[in-house]
Structures are given as structure tokens and as C-alpha cells.
Amino acid sequence: MRHLLSIGDLSRDDVERILASADRVAGIDDKLPSLKGKLVLTLFFESSTRTASSFELAAKRLSADTMSFKAAGSSVEKGESLKDTVLTLSAYDPAAIVVRHPHIGAPQLVARWTEAAVVNAGDGKHQHPTQALLDLFTMQQALGRLEGLHVAIVGDVVHSRVARSLIQALALVGAHTRLVGPPTLLPTGIEALGCDTATEVEAIDTADVVYVLRMQRERMESAFVPSLREYAARWGITPERLRPGQKVMHPGPINRGVEIDGRVADGPDSLILEQVRAGLAVRMAVLQDLLAARPALEVVA
Amino acid sequence: MTLVCRNGRSDSLVLEGRLGGGECVAVSVEEGVITRIEPAAATTRVLAPAFVDPHVHLRTPGREDEETIASGTAAAAAGGYCAILAMPNTDPVVDSAAVLGSLLETARRDALVPTGFMAAISKGQVGEELAELGELADAGAAAFTDDGRPVTSAGLLRRALQYGAVTGRTLALHCEEPTLSRDGQVHEGAVCAELGFAPYPAVAESMMVERDLSLAGAEGRPVHLMHLSARGSVDALRRAHERGIEATAEVTPHHLVRTDEAVRSLDSNLKMNPPLRGEVDRAALVEGLRDGTIACVATDHAPHSREEKEAPFEAAPFGVTGLETAFAALYTHLVQPGLLPLETLLERMSAGPARALGLPEPRVEVGARANLVLLDLDAEWTVEADGFRSRSANSWLLGERLRALVLKTVADGRVVHG
Numbered sequence: 001m002r003h004l005l006s007i008g009d010l011s012r013d014d015v016e017r018i019l020a021s022a023d024r025v026a027g028i029d030d031k032l033p034s035l036k037g038k039l040v041l042t043l044f045f046e047s048s049t050r051t052a053s054s055f056e057l058a059a060k061r062l063s064a065d066t067m068s069f070k071a072a073g074s075s076v077e078k079g080e081s082l083k084d085t086v087l088t089l090s091a092y093d094p095a096a097i098v099v100r101h102p103h104i105g106a107p108q109l110v111a112r113w114t115e116a117a118v119v120n121a122g123d124g125k126h127q128h129p130t131q132a133l134l135d136l137f138t139m140q141q142a143l144g145r146l147e148g149l150h151v152a153i154v155g156d157v158v159h160s161r162v163a164r165s166l167i168q169a170l171a172l173v174g175a176h177t178r179l180v181g182p183p184t185l186l187p188t189g190i191e192a193l194g195c196d197t198a199t200e201v202e203a204i205d206t207a208d209v210v211y212v213l214r215m216q217r218e219r220m221e222s223a224f225v226p227s228l229r230e231y232a233a234r235w236g237i238t239p240e241r242l243r244p245g246q247k248v249m250h251p252g253p254i255n256r257g258v259e260i261d262g263r264v265a266d267g268p269d270s271l272i273l274e275q276v277r278a279g280l281a282v283r284m285a286v287l288q289d290l291l292a293a294r295p296a297l298e299v300v301a
Numbered sequence: 302m303t304l305v306c307r308n309g310r311s312d313s314l315v316l317e318g319r320l321g322g323g324e325c326v327a328v329s330v331e332e333g334v335i336t337r338i339e340p341a342a343a344t345t346r347v348l349a350p351a352f353v354d355p356h357v358h359l360r361t362p363g364r365e366d367e368e369t370i371a372s373g374t375a376a377a378a379a380g381g382y383c384a385i386l387a388m389p390n391t392d393p394v395v396d397s398a399a400v401l402g403s404l405l406e407t408a409r410r411d412a413l414v415p416t417g418f419m420a421a422i423s424k425g426q427v428g429e430e431l432a433e434l435g436e437l438a439d440a441g442a443a444a445f446t447d448d449g450r451p452v453t454s455a456g457l458l459r460r461a462l463q464y465g466a467v468t469g470r471t472l473a474l475h476c477e478e479p480t481l482s483r484d485g486q487v488h489e490g491a492v493c494a495e496l497g498f499a500p501y502p503a504v505a506e507s508m509m510v511e512r513d514l515s516l517a518g519a520e521g522r523p524v525h526l527m528h529l530s531a532r533g534s535v536d537a538l539r540r541a542h543e544r545g546i547e548a549t550a551e552v553t554p555h556h557l558v559r560t561d562e563a564v565r566s567l568d569s570n571l572k573m574n575p576p577l578r579g580e581v582d583r584a585a586l587v588e589g590l591r592d593g594t595i596a597c598v599a600t601d602h603a604p605h606s607r608e609e610k611e612a613p614f615e616a617a618p619f620g621v622t623g624l625e626t627a628f629a630a631l632y633t634h635l636v637q638p639g640l641l642p643l644e645t646l647l648e649r650m651s652a653g654p655a656r657a658l659g660l661p662e663p664r665v666e667v668g669a670r671a672n673l674v675l676l677d678l679d680a681e682w683t684v685e686a687d688g689f690r691s692r693s694a695n696s697w698l699l700g701e702r703l704r705a706l707v708l709k710t711v712a713d714g715r716v717v718h719g
Contacts, residue, residue, distance in 0.1 A: 083611055103613030104497055105567035124615065125497030164497055188500065189491035222483075 001290055003111050003118040006127045007168040015136065015172055022137050022278070022285035025061075032284075034292045035064035038095035041116070043085075045071040045101045050252060050276060051121050051131070055098045058283035064291075067092070082106060083113055090114040095291050099123070117290040125161050131251055132165035134282040136173060138275045139209055142247055147174040152204040153195075154235060155213035155259050156185045158224070162251045163213060167193045180204055181213075181235055184224045201235050205243065209271075212237050212250045215259040232258050239263050247271050303443045304384055304415035304660065305408045306374070311714040316675055317341045318348030320665060322643040330671040333714020338667060345679060349647045350663035351383030351672040351710055353654040354624065355473070355551055356448070356527060356599035359416075361407070362400070363392030368604040368692050370404075373624070374413040376602070376691040380624040381674035383663055383712035384655070386417045389426070390449040396421035396432040398440040405441055414712040417443030417660070419473060422461050428453050431461060438468035444658055446473035448527060449574075451509055453479060455516065462520040471549075471658060473525040474513050476534065477575070481505035486615060488561040488578045496564065498615070501576050507533030514538065518546040525657055526550040528601050530575035532585035539594045549657035551599035552586050554627045555697050558634040559583075563697075569610045569617035570695050573603065590649055591641055597654035598646075600627050604693030621697045625689055630698060632678065632705040643678075673711040675719070680706035 001014060025032070040059035044052055052068065059066045069089060071077070076085060082101070089097070096117045099107045104124035111118040122128040140146050151170055157163045157179050170177045171194035179186055179197045186197050204210050215231055225231045237248065238261040248264055249271045256262040265272060311333025320326045320338075327341035328348060354377065360368040370387075377385045387404075389395030395404065401420055408416045420442035424430045426449065434445060445461065445468070452458040452474065461472055485501025487493040493500045510526060514537060517524040529535060529550050538550055553573075561577050571577060589595040603620025610617050623630075628650065635641040655662040663672035683702050686694040709719030 081608065081611075082613070101613065103615045105615075106613045108567055109611075109613060124613075127497075161497060164495065187494035188489050188502075190494040192491035193495055 004129050004286055004290065005107050005111060005118065005120045007129045007132050007165045007172065010172065012172050015133065015169065018133055018282065018285045018289055019137050019140060021288060022281040025284045026281035031061055031063055033063050034288055035059065035062040035095070038064045038291060039092060040064045040066050040096045040098065040287065041089055041092070041094040042066065042068040042098045042121070043089065043100070044069070044121070045076065045106070046122070048100055048121070050279065051100065054279040055121060055283050058280055058287055061280070061284055062287055064095070064287070082109065086110050086113045090116065096287060119286060119290065122161055125159055125164070127165050128161040129165050130279070130283055130286055131162050132169035133286065134275060134278040135166055135211070135249060136169055137278045137282050138249065138271050141278070142271055142274065143208060149175040149209065150178070150207045151175055151209045151211055152178045152180050152207035153211045153213065154180045154201070154204060154237060156215055157181060157190065157213065158185045158187050159216065160213050166211065167195050171195070178203060178207065182225050182231070201241055204241065207246060209247045209249060210237060210242065212248065212260045214251065214253065215255055228258050235259070237261060237264050239267065242269070245269065249275060251275070303417045303441060305405055306412040306415045306713065307410055309715055312711070312716045314716065316348055316673060316709065316711070317344055318346040318675055319344065321349050321647055322347050328665060328673065330711065330714065333671055335665065335667055335669050335671050338665065345677070346708065347643070347676040347678055348665070349674050349676065350651040350665055351674040351712060352381045352628065352650040353660060353663065354382050354385040354600050354602070355525070355597060355654045355658045357385045357387050357602045357624065358390070358604065358620070359387040360604055361391060361404070366692070367606050369411065370408050370416065371411040371413065372690060372692045373602070373604075374411070374416055376624040376689065377414050378710050378712065378717035379690050379707060380626070381628055381676070381707040381710050382414055382624065383672035383710065384415045384417070384660055386419055386443050386658060388446065388448045389419050389421045394421050394426050395419070396424050396426070398433070398436045401437060401440045401442060413717050419444045419446045419448070421445065422447045422452055422472060423457060426450060428457060431457070431464065434461070434464055434468045438470050442470060444471045444473050444525070446475065446527070448473065448475045451475050451477040451479065455512060458513065459516055459520065462516060462522040462524070465522045471523050471525050473527050475527050476506050476509035476513055478505045478509045481508070486572060486576065487564055488576045490561055490579050492561040492564055496567070503531035503533055503578055503582060506531045506575055507537055510534040511537045514541040514546055514548055517548055518544065523547040523549070528553050528556065528575060528599065529586065529589070529595060530556045530578050530582060532582045535585045535589040535594060539589070542594065549596040550594070551597045551654065551657070552590055552595050553599060553601045554623055554630045555621060557583065557586055557590065558630055559697065567614050569612060569614050570621055570697050570699060572614055572617055572619055573601070573621050574619040587635060587640055591645060596649070596657045598627060598631065598650050599654065600624050602691075604691055605695045606693065610695045620695070622689070622691050622693055622695055625691065626684060626696060626698050626703065628676070628707060629682070629703040629705045633703045637704060671711045671714045674707060675709040677706045677708050678704065680704070682706055
């Protein structure tokens with residue numbers, strides 16, 4: 001792998017190799033020396049708590065130097081273009097640049113302008129590939145398999161990069177995906193990615209995993225659903241709507257009482273905190289996969 | 302006088318080629334006028350009436366870094382055009398006789414090929430009050446349009462149609478229902494769903510086409526529909542023609558050749574309004590052009606600076622260039638595979654647009670001013686960013702290999718290219 005920009009660029013072998021490598025590093029408490037002397041740059045044009053911190057910690061666990069750049073308070077606010085920002089920061093010879101950007105395809109452009117390996121940490125409503133990989137890892141750890149698994153993704157698919165990456169990733173490993181939610185929040189034509197759709201919440205019944213998406217308050221303004229109250233009543237995931245043993249996941253941050261009942265989020269079948277832990281292992285595995293085989297960009301003394 | 306260009310000597314020359322793809326002829330031009338058309342020895346070159354583009358953005362005034370009257374008309378000449386119409390969505394907008402007058406004056410100095418200017422339907426193109434259409438018509442406006450945005454108010458459009466009895470000019474309409482297109486950038490469908498763009502459904506265009514046609518029918522005034530992209534729009538226009546409504550339409554080379562599948566590349570040179578649509582839409586556009594429902598090809602040549610297009614798709618401006626590639630793109634993708642006869646393409650790029658907008662029809666006949674294009678259909682070339690006469694290189698064809706080359710263009714009796 002040269003970059004990790006989209007799940008669509010990966011083969012099943014790539015996915016299995018990264019998950020196996022995440023499994024190896026997950027158990028190790030010590031720092032690993034694999035990226036010593038390399039610089040991992042995180043470039044965030046959009047706010048993030050868990051993704052930014054987990055990439056930074058992953059790089060540190062692999063002994064890389066890290067530098068984080070946030071658009072807020074930077075020369076981006078003075079009108080610097082994405083290209084100039086990337087060219088400027090590339091002068092530090094980073095081995096990897098982790099990018100989050102509000103616009104679709106920004107990481108692809110960054111990859112064109114830098115020698116570094118580029119990792120997409122979320123681009124608009126397009127892709128969030130490391131989230132999908134950590135979700136696969138979480139499912140595999142909890143259920144012992146991915147092939148043949150039934151996953152129901154519930155809620156606002158239209159505005160979700162997490163959903164787009166996950167649908168592709170699940171198709172790649174042979175799992176079945178069903179999208180469940182109000183018809184206004186299921187994108188027209190999404191079935192082409194290899195999933196089916198349903199508008200009644202009862203359609204989660206056959207799923208091994210119920211993957212709940214965040215329902216954003218802003219969506220009310222554009223009349224995607226009449227109200228959060230109506231959304232919660234019809235599509236909110238409550239203990240009553242789940243079968244015993246059905247696992248529940250959520251990419252966070254959660255809106256308790258809207259898309260997910262607090263009792264479900266904190267319940268025994270919730271994998272939400274496992275997802276956060278998996279994030280560290282998977283991001284270590286991704287950085288290692290991209291960088292470990294390459295020569296360090298060392299300054300010759 | 303609707304079309305103006307810089308003064309200069311008329312040329313004398315003889316051009317040989319298969320006229321409109323048929324018989325080989327030698328056309329003699331003396332001091333700009335066709336004086337003889339005689340049989341000639343066999344040649345593979347094609348000679349045809351030069352092209353007319355009813356939809357060009359010259360970016361002047363306001364964005365002369367992207368295009369000027371001089372560079373835009375040089376691009377037109379290189380593309381085989383003998384006449385173009387420029388859009389009024391400049392800065393300032395062409396909504397007053399003063400702005401129009403200064404543009405016509407500049408064109409008399411700088412335009413290599415005859416150029417006409419459309420003026421705005423509404424003041425500032427904001428869709429609230431009518432611009433001074435009568436005065437603009439008297440000052441030489443070629444037609445009226447709020448291109449770039451729709452005339453959202455049906456009431457305002459109705460008044461503009463009624464006022465057409467005063468101006469005698471056509472209204473050229475950008476059909477888009479803004480509450481349906483919203484912030485949409487990519488055709489609603491599987492590609493858009495996968496990539497996560499805000500969707501711009503086909504019905505956002507076709508329902509506005511239906512509204513505009515029904516107003517045109519009610520008022521008995523002609524309309525010209527710009528850059529159609531959707532099957533529903535072609536169907537609506539065909540039905541309107543059956544009911545006797547006077548309406549013409551144009552389609553761009555990019556909508557005839559590409560579909561939304563191309564957007565997977567995330568290349569901002571595939572971002573335009575209306576967006577590239579699905580294969581059923583593309584096929585309907587080709588059929589509409591073939592059967593004459595759609596009268597003409599228009600490039601919607603929309604130059605943008607490199608800096609503005611070197612941005613993520615969503616942040617980049619709408620629009621692509623087209624003057625220098627239109628014929629080759631359509632010859633390569635429609636004529637060569639047998640989807641459109643050569644003579645139909647030549648008609649839809651010359652007489653078709655001229656008739657639709659009330660411009661003089663370029664004719665190859667003795668006594669006519671020479672407006673000719675000489676084409677080599679066997680030549681192959683690659684579209685390169687540094688090969689354009691246009692000041693901008695935001696072409697949707699960069700890197701592509703095309704068939705057919707414009708060897709020479711004669712516009713209003715003068716050799717302007719080759």
C-alpha cells in the first residue's frame with residue numbers, strides 16, 4: 001500500500017493483513033521501535049477528538065515523531081490554499097500525513113502534492129477508511145468471523161462517511177449489509193455498493209450486529225425528518241427493539257435518547273468502547289503497513 | 302448590429318475539401334466573398350460552413366485573468382467557429398446599456414471572430430426586477446439570459462416573455478429548480494451515493510424545463526433552453542414541439558460524451574452545472590440531437606483559473622472549457638462510432654445554433670460572406686493543458702487522444718485560424 005485513501009482501493013488481502021497485524025499489536029503494552037526517526041504529521045481541517053488522538057497515540061506507540069496541525073488558528077485562516085499548506089508542511093519530510101478535511105477527495109489531492117504516505121482520516125461525506133477497518137476488527141474480535149456476518153446500519157446514511165466506508169469494507173470481506181432508516185436519509189442508488197435497504201426498524205431483526213449512526217441536529221433544518229422526536233420514536237435503538245445477543249456498535253459521539261437508548265449504549269452487548277480500543281491497534285497497523293517497509297527519511301550527517 | 306469583431310482586410314483564397322462530407326469542391330473566396338464553387342480532385346479533407354457557438358463565457362469584464370475577448374475569440378477560431386455569443390454573468394453583470402456598449406467597443410477592437418453579447422433578463426441576475434430590456438436590445442443585446450442561475454420566479458419570467466414583443470429577442474433559459482438542486486453538485490444516482498456528494502437530481506432540471514415551456518406556450522413567445530442534461534427535459538421538449546410551442550435547445554459536448562461515472566476520478570474538471578448525468582440521459586441527449594429535438598451544440602465554454610480548479614471538487618467552481626475541443630470530441634465519440642451522421646453534427650454546430658438564436662446562417666454559396674471551416678478527420682492529437690489559446694485549461698478532456706483537427710477557419714471573410 002502506498003496510501004490509504006478509500007476502502008475502494010483495498011483488496012481483501014490488504015484488509016486481512018491489516019487486521020492480522022492489528023491483532024498482533026493489540027496485545028503489546030510496550031512501545032515498538034518500528035517507526036523510529038520518522039515523522040507522522042496529522043493535518044486536521046475539521047474538529048475531531050477520537051480520530052486525532054488515536055492517530056497521534058498510534059504513531060507515538062510506534063516511536064515516530066508526531067506533529068499536529070489544525071486549520072483553526074493557522075495560515076489557512078489567512079487564506080492559504082490546501083496545496084500551499086501541504087507543500088509547506090512537506091518541507092519537513094514527513095513519512096506520513098494523516099488528513100481530515102471537510103471536502104470529498106481532499107486526501108487524494110494531498111497525495112498528489114507530497115512524497116509522504118497519505119492516510120485519509122475522513123473527507124467530507126466520502127470516506128473514513130480507518131474507522132471501517134477498526135469496525136471490522138471489533139466485529140471479528142467479538143464474533144470470531146466476518147464472512148457471512150449480517151450487519152444492519154441504522155440511521156443517517158446520506159451524511160455518513162463512516163457508513164460509506166463500512167458498506168464497502170463489509171462487502172469486501174463477504175458480510176451482508178442492510179441499511180435501515182428513513183427513506184430521506186438513505187441515498188438514492190446506494191444499493192450499487194452491495195447492500196439492501198429497508199425503512200422499517202424491524203428489518204434489524206436478522207442482524208448479528210446493529211451499527212447505529214449519529215443523528216445530527218442540523219438535519220432537521222433541511223426537512224430530512226420531521227423532528228428528532230419522531231426519529232427517535234421510529235428508528236431509535238432501544239432494548240425492546242433488540243434480540244438478546246445482538247451486538248451494538250456506534251462510531252461516536254453518541255446522542256443518548258435519539259439514535260440510541262442509553263441502556264443499549266451501556267449494555268452488555270454494546271461494543272462501543274471496544275471500537276475505541278480497536279482504533280489504536282488498527283491505526284498502528286495501518287501506519288506500520290504504510291511505513292515500516294520503507295527506508296526512513298534520514299538526514300545524512 | 303448583433304455580432305461585432307475587429308476590422309481588418311478581407312482575405313482571398315481557395316479551399317478544397319469534401320463539402321459537408323460529400324462531393325469534393327474548390328471554393329474560391331475573393332475579398333471575403335465566395336465567388337466560385339467548382340468540382341475538385343479527390344481529397345480526404347472536409348470543408349463545411351464554420352461553427353456557431355451560442356453559449357460562451359468570456360469572463361470579461363471582471364475575470365480577465367481567466368479569459369479576455371481576444372483570448373476567447375482566438376480559442377473560438379481554433380475550434381472552427383465563425384460566431385459566438387457571450388454570457389452576461391460577468392462582474393459587473395451585463396444588465397445595462399453602458400456595460401454592453403463598452404463590451405461591444407472592446408470587441409470591435411479585440412474580437413478575432415464575430416461576437417455577440419447576451420444581456421441579463423433581471424437586474425444583477427438576481428431574479429427580482431427586469432433589466433432594461435428594450436434599451437439593451439436597442440444597444441445590441443443578442444438575446445437575454447440569467448445563465449448561471451434560473452429565473453426562479455415564474456411571474457418574472459412571464460413578464461420577460463411578454464416584453465419580448467418589445468425587444469424581439471429570444472430568452473435563453475438556464476433551467477434549474479433551486480429547492481431541488483439545493484447545494485447539489487453531482488447527478489443523483491449510484492455514483493453520487495457512493496462518493497457522498499450532495500445530489501442534484503435530474504428532475505431539478507426537467508420540471509423547470511416543463512414550467513418554462515408551459516409559460517412559453519401560454520405567452521406564444523419563443524424560448525431557447527440552455528445546456529440540457531436530462532432525459533426528462535428532452536422528452537418535455539419533444540412533447541412541447543408536438544403541441545406547436547416555439548422552443549429550441551442546446552446540448553454541450555460533455556453532456557453528450559460523458560456520464561456521472563467520470564466523476565469517480567474526483568477531478569474538478571468534471572464539475573459543471575448542470576452535472577454529468579446517467580447513461581439513459583446521455584443516450585436521450587444524443588437521440589434528441591440526432592432527431593432535431595435539440596437544435597444545436599453549445600460548448601458552455603467556462604474558463605476558470607488553475608488555482609480555483611486545483612481544489613477539492615466541492616470547493617472548485619462549476620464549469621469547463623470547450624471551444625477548442627468541441628468538434629473533435631463529438632467527431633471522436635459520436636460520429637466515428639456511428640451514433641451521429643457527420644452531416645447532422647455539422648448542421649447542429651452551424652446552421653442549427655444560428656437559426657435558434659436568430660443569427661445569420663453560415664452558407665457555402667456564391668455571393669455569401671465566407672464562413673468556412675476546413676477539417677482533417679484523420680488527424681489524431683492529444684489534448685494538452687499547454688496547447689490552448691484560451692487563457693484557461695480546465696478542459697474535461699485533458700490527456701485524451703482525439704480524432705479530427707480544425708485546419709483552417711474563415712470567419713466573415715477573413716482567415717482567423719490556420
